[in-house]
Amino acid sequence: MAARTALGQWLYRVTDSDVWWSFKSSATTVVAALATLFIIGMAFLAPLIAPHTPFDPGSLSLSDGLKPPAWMADGDWSFVLGTDDQGRDVLSSIMYGTRLSLVVGLASVIVSMLIGISLGLVSGYVGGTTDAVIMRIVSRVDSNQTSLFHSNFIGALVMLPVIPFVWTMPDSWLVALLMVGIGVLGSAGHFLLIAGHRIAPAAVLSPFVYTQLIWVVILGYLVFDHVPNGWTMAGAAIVISSGLYLLYRERKLGKTTTSEGVVEGPLE
Secondary structure (H helix, E strand, O other): OHHHHHHHHHHHHOOHHHHHHHHHHHHHHHHHHHHHHHHHHHHHOOOHHHOOOOHHHHOHHHHHHOOOOOOOOOOOEEEEEOOOOOOOHHHHHHHHHHHHHHHHOOOOOOOOHHHHHHHHHHHHOOOHHHHHHHHHHHHHHHHHHHHHHHHHHHHHHHHHHHHHHHOOOOOOOHHHHHHHHHHHHHHHHHHHHHHHHHOOOOHHHHHEEEHHHHHHHHHHHHHHHHOHHHHHHHHHHHHHHHHHHHHHHHHHHHHHHHHHHHHOOOOO
16 A cells, blocks of 8 residues: 555656656657657567568578569568569568667666766765866777777677677688778777767757758669669658757757857846
């Protein structure tokens, strides 16, 4: 009985808080939260709700390879989003792959939190010289290069136990060099992304990040002779429109704040 009362009081405090009011007052935030819960639920319930098991060789058939989505010609509703060249169901692969991505991302965040919270607790509890030393060390080493190293190192550390089960040796030196090139270019792009976020807000940078969609389409056509279909273009348009809206909104809020500061300034 006491537990129910305590739970009721906690729920009352939560629903009566400013955070909950701000949350339920923003339709965008509510929709984003529901979408996040849907993705998390889909990922961790994949063994129960996925129509196929993409990692079970016994359930795969090469004759099912490269099937189009169900709503297209020659589509099969047992493979709603179609199949890849190995006959694996794309929808099931997305469900299982999302689970792995969430686990890896959560593990990296937990490691980062443990390091940061530990340093913060030591700094706040001891204080004095220890606090000053920790703050000075962090401010000195928290550079773009360090941030890049931490992100790459934690990602490699988390994925290391999985490599023996999924690693396949490259067929030739060309493939190996291409893999190294992907790593080098990816690290360079990540470094520039970190540097950019130190200079400008994320909402300002996001429209520029979305230009990668344009390069993906161009390179996909030139290298792989792949022409994106209507669904791909529609999804790209939605993503780009969202980024442009964020940029417009941030600029509008910035102008409004500046105008209010100009009006209120002389009255203070």
